Amino acid sequence: MDNVVVVLELLVVLGAIVMGTRSSGVALGLWGGAGVAVLVLVFGEDVGSPPVDALLIVLSVVLASSMMQLAGGIDWLVTVAAKIIEARPKQITLIAPLVAFLFSVGAGTSNILYPLLPVISDLSYRNGIRPSRPLSLSVVATGVALACSPVSAAMAAMITLTEVGPYNFEMFDVIKITLPAAIIGIVLSSLVVNKLGADIEEDQEIQELIRSGKLPAPGASTAKELEVKATTEGRNAAIIFLLGVLAIVVFGLFKGLRPENAAGDPLSMTPIIEMIMFVAGTLILMVSKVKVAAIPDQTVFRAGMVSAIALFGLAWMTDTFISAHTSEIVDGIGDLVENAPWIFALGVFIVCVLTTSQSTATRTIVPIGLAAGIAPGLLSGMWAGAFAGIYLLPTNGSQIAAANFDETGSTKLGTKLVDHSFAIPTIVLAVTTIAAGALLGVVLG
Template structure:
């Protein structure tokens, strides 16, 4: 009977995720909360703990980053990134993904990529590089960047899960595994991606368009002007925000400089919240953005949607896991201990289905921790599996990349997995997961 109940409750959990995925956005949170109600009222389970700490981090980070965006900070970062990419155009399949990745890490959002897409496309084509190569890997690289950013919603969810006892695995412990693993994955993937598709001179479709005068020959195209303009206020806002990110990293590295609470260094959860509030306030004082326009910012809207989805789904999974911890340990523990890649596959699949790294974190990571995977190993595989959000051509940045590629080399396909991003997604996931697993074992630590 107990097994039947567990299975039925699992069906409720999976059903809520599927229904939320079909509607997307805030519906993920709505169906997650509805699932909690079913577990409590129908099956008599005690409600789990809502992810309050993670939500508060998300809210403060979204507020500070929205202040930066409103003041023009993201526009300034984009212009800096474009100059770096333009400096080494022949190595664009490596440089563009690395720059896109690092700037997404610093900003805590992949939105920074959108204005860069036409620049990457034009620079690559003008220098004889098939645009689909740097465009596809740049898009996928921003997905795993959020597992390395101190100010992403996914990191907020992860820290809230691992910082507590018995794991005591803090943000810096996670980043020292995920950041080098992601960079290794991007570098290795660039060698593979740089061989995908025909060279421009050998592509009959592109050559036919050039012959008809529909497309200029490589070398004749001009570098497109960015649609965004850097301002002094934007520069100041970006620098203040990046200083806030740097402060979080410093406090993460040096526990001794943190304020003490009950004789112990303060946890990073509260520090991140305070630093982000302070960062937003400094941007307000120095740059004077019109705060009434904050809700109109894309970062704010996306962040609020993520917070609602995180709330409902995390509460649902916590309720289920708390009620059946012993069953999960006994039933799944041996499997993931013998084959840890099963955990990575779980994160990858949820990313594919929900296109949300924070949702995958709150859904699968608690199961991995409960089943006994060491936090270091878990963190390494978790980061690489984030590439899964681009396995299907449903993400806005994929559509934008295809539209900005005037050569037509970047394709969305017609059979779900025959698009330009499919192979880069799989390759980056495999290389990053492998590198992350190794780093997690060697330097990751944890219980």
């Protein structure tokens, strides 16, 4: 009878995830909360703990990053990124994804990529490089970037699970594995992606566009200017925000710098991140004098609030289920993941595909991996690579934007779900980063 109950409750959890995925956005949170109600009111389980710490980190980071965006900070970062990419146009299939990745790490959001897409497309074409190559990998690279960012919602969800006992695996411990693993994955993936699709001179569709006059020859292409402009206020806001990110890294690296709690132990990174982000947001307010009434209109704010709601509902439901059946999970899954740890990575990858939310995948699958006995270092490395899964299906806004900005038509969204330009880069980046992360996790964890 107990096994029947576990299966029925698991079906409730999976059903809530599927139903939330069908509607996406805040519906993920709504269905997660409904799932909690069924588990508690129908099956009589004890209510789980909502991810309060993770939510508070997300809210503080979203507020500070929205202040930066409103002041023009993201626009300034975009102009800097564009200059770096333009400096090495022949290596754009490697440089553009690395720049997109690093700037997404610093900003804690992949939104920085959107204004760069037309620049990447035009630069690659003018230099005789098929635009789909740098565009596709740049998009996918921003997915794994959030596993390396001190200020992403996914990292907030991760460290609130691992920094507590018995793991005591803090943010810096995670980043020292995920950051080099992701960079290795991007470099290796660029070698593969640089061979995908026909070269411009051999692509009959592109050549027909050139012959018909609808597309200029590569050497005659007119450079596209960025739609955003750098301002002094934006520069100051971005510097303040990035200094906040740096401060978080320093506090994570040097525990001795943190104040002590009542027990005499160094303060955890959760309140440290929250305080620093509030300070950064306040300084941006004072220096850039932004109109705070416009904060809710910022894309970073809207996306962050949607992520927070989804995280709230689904993580609460997952915690309720796992807390009620920890022993069954350990007994049933522990031996399986111990012999084949990649199954954990596959779980994160699949949830990323279904929900297109790294933070949701983190709160859904990471607790299961930890309960099953996967070492935090190994778990972190595989977790980062699995984030590429959000781009396996061509449903993400950045994928659609990349295809629209590619005037050659080489970046395709496909018609059969997996026949699009991002599918192979997604799989290759996931596999290479997971492999590198697993190795680094064993060595450094």
